[in-house]
Amino acid sequence: MKLTLTTISAVATLAVTLPFAASANPILDGYKAEIKGTFTAAAGEKLYKTVGPNQLSCSSCHTDSPKSAGKHAKTNKAIDPLAPSVNPKRFTDVATVEKWFKRNCNDALGRACTTQEKGDFMTYVLSVK
Numbered sequence: 001m002k003l004t005l006t007t008i009s010a011v012a013t014l015a016v017t018l019p020f021a022a023s024a025n026p027i028l029d030g031y032k033a034e035i036k037g038t039f040t041a042a043a044g045e046k047l048y049k050t051v052g053p054n055q056l057s058c059s060s061c062h063t064d065s066p067k068s069a070g071k072h073a074k075t076n077k078a079i080d081p082l083a084p085s086v087n088p089k090r091f092t093d094v095a096t097v098e099k100w101f102k103r104n105c106n107d108a109l110g111r112a113c114t115t116q117e118k119g120d121f122m123t124y125v126l127s128v129k
Contacts, residue, residue: 025126027094031119039116044124047117052109058082058121060108066128083128091122 032038048058048066062070062082070079081087091097105113113121 025091025122027091027097028119028122028126030094031115031122034115035119037116039119039123041120041124041127043117044120044122044127047113047121048124050109054107054110056108058104058108066125083125085129091126 028039048062051057051060056073060073061079062068066082067086069081071077072079080089082090084090084092101113101118105111105117
């Protein structure tokens with residue numbers, strides 16, 4: 001079999017992309033196991049834009065695009081992009097994820113987020129390329 005540059009390139013691409021396609025986010029997997037259901041990016045995007053009783057939404061600080069750097073609505077502190085496609089550190093540590101869901105859901109929505117909402121939100125943000 002003669003290997004062409006195209007064949008080698010295709011095999012190399014598969015070798016790099018298949019592990020990522022096959023593996024899901026372990027934190028999201030945990031949420032799925034907890035609710036024994038599925039999540040949707042559409043519901044996550046809706047939650048991202050929902051304005052709560054404090055007149056804040058996720059997009060108030062994280063901008064309309066999770067790919068963009070944001071700024072805290074009250075302190076003006078810089079916030080790194082939320083989307084893992086541009087900030088690979090996001091959604092990699094369960095303690096950090098839970099800490100920020102607890103804080104930000106209370107700030108924006110005036111209550112804790114449900115597991116369904118966390119999963120939908122992560123599904124949306126993970127889908128942003």
